[in-house]
Amino acid sequence: MTKSNSTKINPAISRRSLLKSTAATAGVAIGSGAITGFPTIWAQNIKDVTLRQFGTGVSNLNEVADKVKEDLGFTLEMTALDSDSVTQRAATQPKSFDIADIEYWICKKVWPTGNLQAMDTSKIKNYDKIVGIFRNGKLTPESVIAQGTAPHSVGFVEGPGGTSFVDNESGWMTLIPTIYNADTLGIRPDLIGRPIDTWAELLNPEFKGKASILDISSIGIMDMAMVCEAMGEVTYGDKGNMTKEEIDKTIGIFTEAKKNGQFRAFWKSFDESVNLMASGEVVIQSMWSPAITAVKSKGIPCVYQPLKEGYRSWGGGIGLSSNLSGLELDAAYEYINWYLDGWVGGFLMRQGYYSAVPETSKNYMSEDEWGFWFEGKAAAGDIVNPQGDVIEKAGAVRDGGAFEERMGRVACWNAVMDENQYMVRKWNEFIAA
């Protein structure tokens, strides 16, 4: 990890390293202020700034906070919570955070509270390089936009203070996309011993007592829908926005399976999913990419199985609290620009996620890593995760292949539905059944 960082040259580091040295030696603040174009006061005070970020465990990593301190000079406090708690805090405790690292469906839920402020895209240096999914919804000009809460549909508002989403690139973004992925089922190939190619396998009686699904209603319902649709039991108008009848049917099928003992357990946190899979309690389950990586790094075979119906995808981004202003707001923009600048992207991509601006991340990955994670090429050497554990031997190919192949086969995005309240109640009944 450190090796690949130090060997790469960051084209945009000059301004920041200048800033950093400025902060270190206040004596030259006047001179450097002229060079960087920032007011002197900014450079002097940047070290005192503390930004409080919270979000799901996926991207709230201490390594990122350490690197921010090193590169930008200010302090970033990280709090990792589960999706429900994240939504809750973003909606009810606006004063408790400066930066919200949330998913797009959470944004749809939280934006109307007015706790977040829209961001001026003209201040985002790499805005033009952000992949199309987050701007006009299309990965390539020919792409069909998947069902669910597609990121671009809640990515823009009409202006600063805007409360409703607009369907064009208005220049005011709700979240700056940072991380996203295409999710599918995780399997233990050694314990299953045959090919798996459809979501319907989750409810196959063959895996009775050895299946699992995640107990986060808004995501779990989508996995359920993928399964029911694959089984041919339910036909959906829009999986991301189901009708009451569709919800009833979907939950009904899963409740019956639960009563028949199909599931070993449900999981709510990342660690639980890793433990279930690694211990062999479960052989097929909803899973997240780094959880697969975590199981593999223990030397246990685990595959993120591409399925013929496509992926269920999600995207996250960082939003700014409406309480941010002045120096803190400037620091937050600086942080966003740094985020899209590649170091974090490389760090996340080496765990199996995708960065919103892949081309900058490339600068922070070795050619082999880039080939393996992004281009779907066979690894030339061993592939290690950011912590340095070997997760793939030379010759391995990423499950699902290249970026375009995976993100191009998204069937639906994580979503929040119009009938969300109803769905949540039904979900509670499913858990209690």
Added chain:
Amino acid sequence: MFKKSTANDLVGWLLASPLLVILALFLVLPICMIVAVSFWGATEFSIYPAFQFENYQYLFESSVTYAVFFKTFLFTIITWFFCLIIGFTVAYFLAFHVHSLTWQIALFLLCTIPFWTSNIIRMISWIPFLGRNGIANQSLMSLGIIDEPLEWLLFSDFAVVLAFVHLYALFMVVPIFNTMMRIDKSLLEAARDAGASGFQTLTNIIIPLTKPGIMIGSIFVVTLVMGDFITVRFMSGSQSANVGRLISNDVALLRYPSAAATSVILLITVLITIGIMLRFVNIRKEL
């Protein structure tokens, strides 16, 4: 005379006031808030003051509520039963079979050792033990007792009850041991002199005299089990639900009014249960 008693009253009130203030602030006020909020309404991301019965109506109309309350009672009764058997036996052994006070204290402290780590750690440590490839299954299989791993050991109601009993048995031991230690030993001698068998002594003297201890222990166990949510979540692998989980799910999904309504019903249920239990033993009188 009259003057003196009012002065005494005043002193009495003053002495009691710190407790009164603490109870009012941290017990009565929060409960009043919960009751008030249970009539409020909720949107996707906020709650608004109102006076509506929608939360209660939904609660009483949903079959899930009844199933979950039933499950909660089931967990409570089974856990209570095993805690009572284990707690009584351990306390009996400590109080009547161990004769030196030093050993009694030493063994009693031994019982408290598990409490040196947190509740959750003690609970989670069962998971690798009971798992499909866990120590329990592997030992049983190598002993030839079973051929296939027992699936119901983990992520089942069995696991939930096991963890409950493990976590809460000591709450039964302590009060029973306490009351047993206060039984006048000469009563037992008198019983033996009068020709009572060991069993007769147990049922006619020891059990009636330890009733208050049993009742205090039972109240501990019943309230702890009925209010729990985390043990049920972890040990059942989220597959079982009790009332606590219903509330925690609601809280997680920002549905505070609904959570408050469920809490109010749970509170009333627990109070009624304890009220019934207290009908059997008058703790105040016995203490």
